[in-house]
Amino acid sequence: MKIFIYNIGYFLLEAKRTIRLNPLSNLFSVIGTGLILFLLGMVLAGWSVGDKLIVALKDEAEVSAYFMENTNEKDALKLVNAIKGMEGVMDASYIDETEAKAQMEKMLGNEADILGLFDENPFEAFIEVKINLDYMDQVLSDVAKLDGIDYVRDNRKVLEQMKGISDGLKLFGVLIMAAVGITTLIIISHMIRQGIYNNRDQINTLRLLGAPDGFIGFPFLLAGTFLTLLGGGLAAGLLILLLNEGYSHLSGFIPFIPLPSLEELSDKVSLLILLVSAALGLLGSLFGVSSIGKEE
Amino acid sequence: MIEAKGVSLTYHDGTVALKDVNIEVKPGELVYITGHSGSGKTSLLKLLIGMEYPTSGSLKILGQPIKRGKARKIRKLRKKIGPVFQEFKLIEGRTALENVMMGMRFLGISPRKMKTEAISALTKVGLEHKIRSKVENLSWGESQRVAIARAVARKPELILADEPTGNLDHDNAINILQILNSFRDNNTAVVITTHATHLIENQEDATYIRVNKGEITIEHSSEKIV
Ligand SMILES: Nc1ncnc2c1ncn2[C@@H]1O[C@H](COP(=O)(O)OP(=O)(O)OP(=O)(O)O)[C@@H](O)[C@H]1O
Numbered sequence A: 001m002k003i004f005i006y007n008i009g010y011f012l013l014e015a016k017r018t019i020r021l022n023p024l025s026n027l028f029s030v031i032g033t034g035l036i037l038f039l040l041g042m043v044l045a046g047w048s049v050g051d052k053l054i055v056a057l058k059d060e061a062e063v064s065a066y067f068m069e070n071t072n073e074k075d076a077l078k079l080v081n082a083i084k085g086m087e088g089v090m091d092a093s094y095i096d097e098t099e100a101k102a103q104m105e106k107m108l109g110n111e112a113d114i115l116g117l118f119d120e121n122p123f124e125a126f127i128e129v130k131i132n133l134d135y136m137d138q139v140l141s142d143v144a145k146l147d148g149i150d151y152v153r154d155n156r157k158v159l160e161q162m163k164g165i166s167d168g169l170k171l172f173g174v175l176i177m178a179a180v181g182i183t184t185l186i187i188i189s190h191m192i193r194q195g196i197y198n199n200r201d202q203i204n205t206l207r208l209l210g211a212p213d214g215f216i217g218f219p220f221l222l223a224g225t226f227l228t229l230l231g232g233g234l235a236a237g238l239l240i241l242l243l244n245e246g247y248s249h250l251s252g253f254i255p256f257i258p259l260p261s262l263e264e265l266s267d268k269v270s271l272l273i274l275l276v277s278a279a280l281g282l283l284g285s286l287f288g289v290s291s292i293g294k295e296e
Numbered sequence B: 001m002i003e004a005k006g007v008s009l010t011y012h013d014g015t016v017a018l019k020d021v022n023i024e025v026k027p028g029e030l031v032y033i034t035g036h037s038g039s040g041k042t043s044l045l046k047l048l049i050g051m052e053y054p055t056s057g058s059l060k061i062l063g064q065p066i067k068r069g070k071a072r073k074i075r076k077l078r079k080k081i082g083p084v085f086q087e088f089k090l091i092e093g094r095t096a097l098e099n100v101m102m103g104m105r106f107l108g109i110s111p112r113k114m115k116t117e118a119i120s121a122l123t124k125v126g127l128e129h130k131i132r133s134k135v136e137n138l139s140w141g142e143s144q145r146v147a148i149a150r151a152v153a154r155k156p157e158l159i160l161a162d163e164p165t166g167n168l169d170h171d172n173a174i175n176i177l178q179i180l181n182s183f184r185d186n187n188t189a190v191v192i193t194t195h196a197t198h199l200i201e202n203q204e205d206a207t208y209i210r211v212n213k214g215e216i217t218i219e220h221s222s223e224k225i226v
């Protein structure tokens, strides 16, 4: 420990020297890890969006109950109250024709113009029942049995499909993460090995003078971790650019997808990337430094 | 300090460098190793610093057995040894001062003390004006003296100098030998190989090890017949 403190300045200078010894190759390593970590960042961002989506979808579980013909508004309100009392129902509200149209317009966003093709309002009034997803089946059959209800529709298929897609993407993400981790470790440990090879004479001399492996290896550990962090910084920068760009395009297109806020997402993901790159850098350098290995 | 019993060294290619070497060196001893080129002087020093292991026999340095499987302990042992390599093994791209300090950094000496002692060692070998010169720009003899300064600045218990006078003029050679001798004290033994037999004759209280094709003969100066 004392030796470590006495030599902090030396370790930093040595780390700088090793990096400078092979600047081009190290630059490529930084760019390489940067791009790979960028990929990781995209996966993380995708996850973040997906998670938010799943939470939002849970709240989106709803049943639409349509009336028999000739149901007047008073009966309709009675039905609403009946439904409100059912188990698993969080809310129920009467949506008349105009409101139904307005909802659709909102959902379509920029594409709402197509509704103008209709002469008359093509929507009918219905009861919008917000439910707990777990009670979907029961609520469906209970509501369908009510007098005055013609038929019910649910959005479970859509919800389940989206959840399936999100689960699939998660698995894909895990695979990418594993690939990114391994690739980064390989790049970094190779870079460190290269540095150690370039310094083999010096390392050998230090050994003959009795320097412990920790002392010999520490500058390489510093250099490797620093360069990986640099790659992480590059990745985070690219990602923030991409997110900014993406958000400015997306938000107009699909207004009904609940995206996390841009700041929250880019802060979270770039911090994660930096942490991951620090960890991978340290680990990769440790692998690399272990190639100082045994002397015989 | 050094206990060698029946030590032999055969290199991988079958070259027999040393045969049945028996030596005992005590603290405070001054030992000169002489012999023709290729006789095995460097090989003997390599054994003493654990760069090679005896093919047979037993060797202990400062109590530490030199044998396979002891690499860690041998590495620790080396902190107590001040080696001067025949080919110097200075670290290029650094100044003379940095080279000397490089040998001290992991000994637990405070940075300030390390610097003062490194400078003082360089001054002793007459290089105070070259402290800030990169070692690759130094002359052969100057490099040799940096190597010596690096070895002695560590305040080792055992100084192992391989041909420290090899590239020096007569005056400087005598000077270097004197400097190395001056580190010999009750705790420190000094082992020097040299071709310059004329410079080391008739020294008081020295041990002479003569190597001939891997076999050694030992004389002490008190019993030396010149
Ligand atoms: N690594 C090695 N592998 C094989 N043979 C070696 C090796 N090192 C030295 N030798 C041989 O061992 C013998 C002794 O060599 P060594 O270097 O010990 O001689 P020396 O007495 O130091 O010579 P010089 O005075 O020229 O420095 C020589 O024949 C040499 O060629």
Ligand SMILES: [Mg+2]
Binding pocket: B041, B042, B043, B086, B162
């Ligand atoms: Mg030799």
